[in-house]
Amino acid sequence: MNNLTLFDLDHTLLPLDSDYEWGQFMSRIGAVDPVEFARRNGEFYAQYQAGTLDPVAYLEFAFGTLARFPRSQLDAWHRQFMDEVIRPALKPGALALVQKHLDAGDLVAIITATNRFVTAPIAQEFGVEHLIAAEPEVDEKGDITGAFIGTPPYGAGKVVNIRNWLEARGQSLEGFARSTFYSDSQNDIPLLEAVTHPVATNPNALLGAHAKARGWPILNLFND
Template identity: 85%
Template sequence: MNLTLFDLDHTLLPLDSDYEWGQFMCRVGAVDAVEFARRNAEFYEQYQAGTLDPVAYLEFAFGNLARFPRAKLDSLHRQFMEEVIRPALRPAALDLVRRHRDAGDLVLIITATNRFVTAPIAQAFGVEHLIAAEPVLDDSGDITGAFRGTPPYGPGKVVNLRHWLNARGQTLEGFATSTFYSDSQNDIPLLSAVTHPVATNPNARLSAHAKAQGWPILNLFND
């Protein structure tokens, strides 16, 4: 069995699901549009620049989710999927994931975005396994605002992947081939840890690094 890993935002999706969730919450009036949009934009710019403090961002993201009962959040997310995510599912990305699944690979999405936002998106891609930022839930299943574990951001993706594989009795080095598709320089630690890194729809910094390293570059969203 080979291991195939996908980043999500700007890799399989031509958008950032975390940022778009925030924009959606502003549009539907669930949050203070002006203040939330300002903070959301600040964190997004930091992410793109590679300067994001993942702990500060998760405190912001989960703190906002904690204001709503889970039933309300799930209802909002269904609307988000129909209005924002499903129209952004591109055949090239769906086909890429499907080819790896059909080949019998162990397929995993690994993303810095939280599990609440990304679990239904992973399902839409037909991917069973997901590593994402994990919220703490109370006894009723509501999000408390806290998070657990190491944020899967930058080197944290390597930490989370190794922990996940160890729990399955596997190691990254135990796969004959390990492939990781990502768009961002933030993922260079994990791209460097696999046998087959693929810079996918790469931003300028990752594109330059990939060319210097001789990594393949894949563009899924040329349309």
């Protein structure tokens, strides 16, 4: 069986937080109240960095914002977001790392607490077919309702989501001789502990200290 390779997205493959930057983008273009939205977006981002985020509360905020607009408008804005924010931030080292695992025939997936609306086009930029992300509920027209589906892929929820995804494929985490997960954050320690080859990637201070204590490799992709 092929090896399994998993990537976190924000601050792991991207040198930014796509969820936070989407909120900043929405404020800049005037789609949301810039003062109030920036305040709440900043509060949630600080909680994420500190490891105290309530993922349900954040998803209700994020999906509630998206639900204000028809999907056609959101998609048009996202194309602008990709051109102005995401593509200029892509780093050769991150693109090359993903491609190395794809070329090796690994089963590759990105797993992120950021929602699918924001991250699906980004996963495509990396050439990754499989994305596990926070799932918005959509109506029969494809518009986002404001609700979310399933378990938020945050903290231990990432392990739940990976196991559910593999089970749906008739596979299991333990069925791979080698499973690798790249992440920057202490929030992902549960999944890092669950794979055979955890890699602290551009780690924050808390994960960096944990990785050193456990003897995990540390990789820095954003030195170019």
